[in-house]
Amino acid sequence: MPLSKAEIAARQIRTALALPAVVDEAMKLSAQPQCDSRRLADVISKDPVLASKLLQLSNSAFFGFSTPTASIGEAITRLGFPRVRSLAMSISVGKLFAGAVPRGDGYTRLNVWRHSVAVGLLGELLARASPLPAARELTGQALLTGLIHDLGMILIEQHTHGRYAELAESAQASGVPVHELEHRKFGYDHMALAAVILTKWRFPGPIILAVANHHMTTNPDTGDPLSLLAALAEYMGHRVDVGYSDIPGIPDESIKNVCGRLNISEPDLDTVRDSFDEQIGGALKIFAVSE
Numbered sequence: 001m002p003l004s005k006a007e008i009a010a011r012q013i014r015t016a017l018a019l020p021a022v023v024d025e026a027m028k029l030s031a032q033p034q035c036d037s038r039r040l041a042d043v044i045s046k047d048p049v050l051a052s053k054l055l056q057l058s059n060s061a062f063f064g065f066s067t068p069t070a071s072i073g074e075a076i077t078r079l080g081f082p083r084v085r086s087l088a089m090s091i092s093v094g095k096l097f098a099g100a101v102p103r104g105d106g107y108t109r110l111n112v113w114r115h116s117v118a119v120g121l122l123g124e125l126l127a128r129a130s131p132l133p134a135a136r137e138l139t140g141q142a143l144l145t146g147l148i149h150d151l152g153m154i155l156i157e158q159h160t161h162g163r164y165a166e167l168a169e170s171a172q173a174s175g176v177p178v179h180e181l182e183h184r185k186f187g188y189d190h191m192a193l194a195a196v197i198l199t200k201w202r203f204p205g206p207i208i209l210a211v212a213n214h215h216m217t218t219n220p221d222t223g224d225p226l227s228l229l230a231a232l233a234e235y236m237g238h239r240v241d242v243g244y245s246d247i248p249g250i251p252d253e254s255i256k257n258v259c260g261r262l263n264i265s266e267p268d269l270d271t272v273r274d275s276f277d278e279q280i281g282g283a284l285k286i287f288a289v290s291e
């Protein structure tokens with residue numbers, strides 16, 4: 001089968017984008033059914049930055065634990081393997097978004113990251129708000145999906161040597177979703193490119209699928225719960241307008257459908273919005289990447 005344009009672009013992206021060895025090892029280990037937290041703690045402790053960030057996260061109000069811990073093993077037990085996996089991945093992916101301090105909300109890597117933190121937080125809150133067990137158990141994954149959902153934009157930026165900012169800015173000015181302009185100009189979009197790279201990094205399949213579906217460009221009325229959460233979080237993320245927010249391009253009718261499928265009501269959305277307003281400041285601090 002011939003390679004897609006997104007696959008060709010992914011091949012040309014620098015290999016510097018490989019996941020750090022420690023995160024790769026931690027991911028493999030935590031995916032094993034018989035993994036124990038001591039072995040995972042040993043692996044994570046090899047990377048002091050990752051270890052201290054994980055401790056900081058496990059002690060933050062965001063996860064609601066009342067007593068702080070200084071032990072990586074304890075932090076892993078508290079958070080659980082899937083969440084540790086998600087956080088380790090998002091911490092390492094977040095580094096790719098470091099860039100110049102943004103002025104205003106225009107396209108910069110840091111502004112895309114700020115939007116990604118907003119979409120991650122919304123995804124987590126929406127998963128908690130849904131009465132469906134299939135959605136509720138996705139809280140950690142919905143957070144990670146939001147944090148990495150627009151990773152493809154900065155990958156295209158890298159591939160096109162900086163010409164991307166102009167395209168992203170013109171999307172904002174014209175009101176045309178950036179993924180449509182990407183298609184016109186490059187023949188692929190940020191969702192397709194991210195899906196190829198995340199597959200290379202061996203991210204879990206449902207997360208790759210949700211990243212690919214966050215603009216609902218395919219099958220608008222069907223979808224797995226994580227894809228539905230990602231699309232709804234992206235839609236709300238555009239309204240809360242934190243950082244550089246790409247235009248979702250999802251019709252209001254489809255969003256009503258998504259809410260129905262997740263069993264999330266209008267008042268639930270208001271509650272999510274209130275919690276978001278309370279927590280976004282803290283979340284931006286927790287997931288801050290160094291400039």
Ligand SMILES: [Fe+2]
Pocket residue numbers: 149150190214215246
């Ligand atoms: Fe996007």
Ligand SMILES: [Fe+2]
Pocket residue numbers: 115119149150234237245246
């Ligand atoms: Fe987005």
